[in-house]
Amino acid sequence: MVRALSIGGCERDLTKMALALDRSKYKPYVACFVPEGPRYPELAAAGVPVLQLPVKSFRSWSALRGAWALGRHIRNHGIQVIHAFDVPSDIFAAPVAWLLGVPALITCQLSYRYMYNSWERRMLRITDRMAHCIVVNSEAVKRDLMETEGIAATRIYVSYNGVDPASFHALPGNERRRKPCVAGVPIVVGTVCALRKEKRLDLLLRAFARVRTLRPGMKLLIVGSGAMQNEIEALRDQLGLGDDCIMVPAQDEVASWMWSMDIFVVSSDTESFPNALLEAMACGCCAIGSKVGGIPELITDGSTGLLFPAGDSAALEQALVRIITDVGLRQQLAKAAQVRSHGSFSMDAAARRTEALYDWLLSARGSSSGGGAPPAGIA
Numbered sequence: 001m002v003r004a005l006s007i008g009g010c011e012r013d014l015t016k017m018a019l020a021l022d023r024s025k026y027k028p029y030v031a032c033f034v035p036e037g038p039r040y041p042e043l044a045a046a047g048v049p050v051l052q053l054p055v056k057s058f059r060s061w062s063a064l065r066g067a068w069a070l071g072r073h074i075r076n077h078g079i080q081v082i083h084a085f086d087v088p089s090d091i092f093a094a095p096v097a098w099l100l101g102v103p104a105l106i107t108c109q110l111s112y113r114y115m116y117n118s119w120e121r122r123m124l125r126i127t128d129r130m131a132h133c134i135v136v137n138s139e140a141v142k143r144d145l146m147e148t149e150g151i152a153a154t155r156i157y158v159s160y161n162g163v164d165p166a167s168f169h170a171l172p173g174n175e176r177r178r179k180p181c182v183a184g185v186p187i188v189v190g191t192v193c194a195l196r197k198e199k200r201l202d203l204l205l206r207a208f209a210r211v212r213t214l215r216p217g218m219k220l221l222i223v224g225s226g227a228m229q230n231e232i233e234a235l236r237d238q239l240g241l242g243d244d245c246i247m248v249p250a251q252d253e254v255a256s257w258m259w260s261m262d263i264f265v266v267s268s269d270t271e272s273f274p275n276a277l278l279e280a281m282a283c284g285c286c287a288i289g290s291k292v293g294g295i296p297e298l299i300t301d302g303s304t305g306l307l308f309p310a311g312d313s314a315a316l317e318q319a320l321v322r323i324i325t326d327v328g329l330r331q332q333l334a335k336a337a338q339v340r341s342h343g344s345f346s347m348d349a350a351a352r353r354t355e356a357l358y359d360w361l362l363s364a365r366g367s368s369s370g371g372g373a374p375p376a377g378i379a
Helices: 009-020 039-045 061-077 087-099 118-130 139-149 201-214 229-238 275-282 313-325 327-344 347-364
Strands: 030-032 050-052 081-083 104-109 133-136 156-158 188-192 219-223 245-248 263-266 286-290 306-308
Touching: 009 030, 009 039, 009 275, 009 347, 030 087, 039 050, 050 061, 061 087, 081 087, 081 347, 087 104, 087 118, 104 118, 104 347, 133 139, 133 347, 139 156, 188 201, 188 275, 201 219, 201 229, 201 313, 229 245, 263 275, 263 313, 275 286, 275 327, 286 313, 286 327, 306 313, 313 327
Parallel strands: 030 050, 081 104, 104 133, 133 156, 188 219, 188 263, 219 245, 263 286, 286 306
Antiparallel strands: none
C-alpha cells in the first residue's frame, strides 16, 4: 500500500517491487487512496490489481469506509502480507491488518521521524508496536529509529532501494546523450530532486557559480519541481548564472535526463537513501554527494564517487573542481558507480531481500507459505 501512484520515491519503489516479486510465490495487490498518476499504467499493464480506498481524510467518515473496504479486501483475497510503503499507509493499514490478524504486517520508515508532525509521530509510535517488522532503506534510518524511538534492532530490517538495469544503465562507451536544452555542452553538472529546503540547492548553485569558468560553455541542469522554485530561480539570477543554469519541471521518466549529465550532485542536508542518486550512478554519471544519512552507504568516497561535508559549499566546489579537471578520474568513478549500483543495489537484489523477509515472517507465524532462516537484520 502507498498513499498515491504519483511521482515520488515511495510510489516508484512500490511499483518496482510489485512488478519484481516472484509470481510463483506471491500475488501482489496494490491499495492506495489516489490511483491517478504515472505508476498506475505500469501496474495495470503488468496485471497487478489496484484497489482504490475512498479515504479523503483520516479525520472523516471516509477513513472508516476505507478501513471497511480494506478489511473486506483482506478477507476476500486471503491476504497474508500487508506491506505499507509510506507514512500515510503505515498509519492507515497497520491498525486494519492488526485487528484482522494478518500473518505478516510490515511498515516502512524511509526518512527520519523528526520530518513529520507531532500527530504523525504519535500515530507511528502506535503502528511501530503493531508491526511485525519495520523496513528501512538505510543503516542511517535504522540508527535513528533505535536512538529516537527505542526500537530494538531485531525489529528493523534494512532493505536498500533497488534500481532496474533495463531502465537505468550507461549508454555504450558511457556516451552522454544530451537533451536539446544542453545540446553541444561540454560538461553538464546536474541533479534530479524535489525543490525543497533540505535539498540545499543553494549550495550547488553557489559552488557551480565559482567553477563554471573552468570549462567554457559548461551548464548546470536541475530537474524537479517544488515549493522552493521561486527562491532557487531568484538565487540563480542573483549569482548571474542566467542561461548557464537550466531548470526543468519534474519528469515522469528521468533516465534520459541523467544521460544528459556528466556529474550528478546530491547536496542535501538530510537524506535516507536517495533513489535519484542510485539511478544516476546506474546511468553512468559521476556522483558527488553530501556526507549525510545513507549517502555514504551508496558512495564509497574516492572509489565510486566523492563525498563532502554537508552544508560546506567550499568543499563541494573542491569536489567539482577535481571531477571537472580530471577526465580520467571522472570516467573511473562513473564506471565504478555503475558496477556498484547494478550489483549490490539492483532491483532483483531488492526483490529477493523483500521476499526473504516475507518468507521468514510467514514461516515464523505458522503460515502455510514461506520458510527458511531469518534474513539478516531480523532475529
